[in-house]
Structure formats: C-alpha cells, structure tokens
Amino acid sequence: MEQATALVQHGAGKFEFENFDLPVLGEGDVLVRVEANGLCASDVEAYEGLDRDWDERPRILGHEIAGTIQDMGPATVNRRGLAVGDRVCVNPFVSCGICRSCLIGDLSGCTGHVERLRYGMVPTSVSPSLWGGYSTHAFVPRNGILYKVPPEVDALDATLWQPIAGGYEWAIAQGGLRVGDRLLVLGPGQRGLGAVLAARHAGAGKIVVTGLTKDRFKLDVALRLGADAVIDVESEDFVARCMELSDGEGFDVVLDTTPHAVTPINESVAALRRGGTIMVIGVKLRTLDGFPIDQFLYKRGTLKAVPGSTDRSYRLALDLVANNPKALSELRTHVFGFDRLGTALDVLKGQVAGENAINVVVTPNFTP
C-alpha cells in the first residue's frame, strides 16, 4: 500500500525519515501530494528548536505548501471548484470557524482545537500525522483552506504566494498604505521583495528598499521589481537618504523585515512621516532597546506587529503570482530536496559562500 515518506524532527537540528500510512479521508478531507515548500525565517527557528511553544514532540516541518490534490473524501461538497489533480496552495492554519478569534477573522489565533493546527508545528502524534510539507503527502482536514493555483503556474512558483501575500498584508491591509503613499522596506529578502511587488501593484507612490553592502544583488532585484530607489545602509547615511528620497517628509509606512535586528526599527523613526506606521513582522529574539519613544510620540507614530497573512492577502497574492511570471523567476534562486534541508536553510541564511539566496524551495524528493 502507498505510504507517505516524511522528514520528522526529533530535536534541535535532529531529523529522521519515517513512513506513515495514508489517512482514510472523511467528508471534506483532502490529501495533497506535496510538490514544493517555500522556506522562511520561521523555518530556521523551527529547525533549531527555537520556536516559541514547541514541546519537543516529533513533528514534520514545512508550512508554505504547494502541491496537487491526490484524493478527496466522499461527499465533499465544501470543496466546490476543486478536483483531484488540481494544483493548490495550503493555508498554514486550520481554524475551527466558531471560536471568538475565528469569528473576527483571526484564523491564526484560533483556540478551538485541542492542538493548535498550524502546518509544520503539529506533532505527528496528532492523527493522521501528516501536518507538514517536508513530506510526500499532507493531510488537509475539512476546515483546512486551499487556494486553487492557475494551471499555468508551476508548484515552485506557487510557493512565492507566501512572501507576496505577506507584502499585501503588512504594507497595505495592516500598514494602511494608500495609492500614492511612500513605503520604506527595511531588508531586501523575499518578504521585503514580496512587499515591493504587492505595493507596486497597489499603487504606492514611492518604494525604497534598504539593505547591507552584501545584499547588493537583492537590491538590484528590488529595483527591477519596481522599487524607485535603494539604500545601502552601510555605505550611505540612512536618514539623510530617506529624507532626500521622500521630499523631506518621511515615509507613510515603514515595513521592517530584518531578521533578529532592532537597530533598523529604532533608526527608522527618524525616517517616518508624521502620523506614519512602522510594521514589525518578524521574530527578533531580543528586546527593543534604544527606541526613540519621544521622537515617535511627537510624530504621532503607530508601531504595529503582524506576523502572518489573511485569506484576502493570500488570494490577491495568487493573482499577482499568476500574472507576473518574470518577477517570480527573479525571486526564486534555489531548490533542494528534503534530504538537504540543513543546506537549504544555510543558503537561505546567507551562510554558504558564493550562494546568493532570495527564495529557497524544498521539495519532498531525495537528491539524486
């Protein structure tokens, strides 16, 4: 009988391949044949066992899943528009639909399940074990949300919907960027570049992206994707350049995507427009020391923290993915089989000499 093969995490940096029986599907359930996973900073933290509430029960990582529908449960009427063989992206969160968080649209805050059902975090002891993308198969229960991928988009490209959805969510839906507004993106990684694409599409007036000297190739990609200007914060005067690029007024929205750094947030207060918003989207693993709170007060600023995305942003992102094949080819730099997850993460972190990574994809295949 066909089985799933999955890379199971047993500890910080400790992984083993294991086989699992494929689940018997009930009404509304779907079995996805996984084709690709996007990687993000949270995978790095999870790999090292640093994520907030992991209790060390074995689990299958991988939460940015794209694949095709292999099987659907009987009498599945809640999946109209989807059929076996369709390519889909999987919403990382399975929500109950009836708890207070779900009722206000905060799916990631769902408290309606005994175990929090976020792909890549659910222990394999929770039936039917297949809750992660570093596996040949993933289980999607009745309440799991699937997004149909247009047939012309392949699975590797489809994983880019995640950083682009983030861009919509952080800069526009939550950051409040309006047509003509100025956006300052701190950090030129895939999330920063996803925000460039989303903000350009949404009518931003000016988009500026910052990076380090070693990020030059990513800053060049930012310019090709539609950024108006870039700032090398190591060789240029960050605040002076920001003022110059914003006609002395500052930026309406600052989106901080820099991993584990707080200095960019602190310095960006000087580049913020009066009444502007600073968006924080990533884990810092430290406290926000040195924040110029008085300057922030006089500017009447807003500091907002929003990890993750919403259904609307996911849908907008898939449209953008389908209509911008050229942009996607700029963003995806590496593909690895799941037997090389450690290498994939090192490349994503920029720790492999000679490898310039933006979007790194892991497939459930063994490297030949």
Ligand SMILES: [Zn+2]
């Ligand atoms: Zn992610």
Ligand SMILES: [Zn+2]
């Ligand atoms: Zn809920």
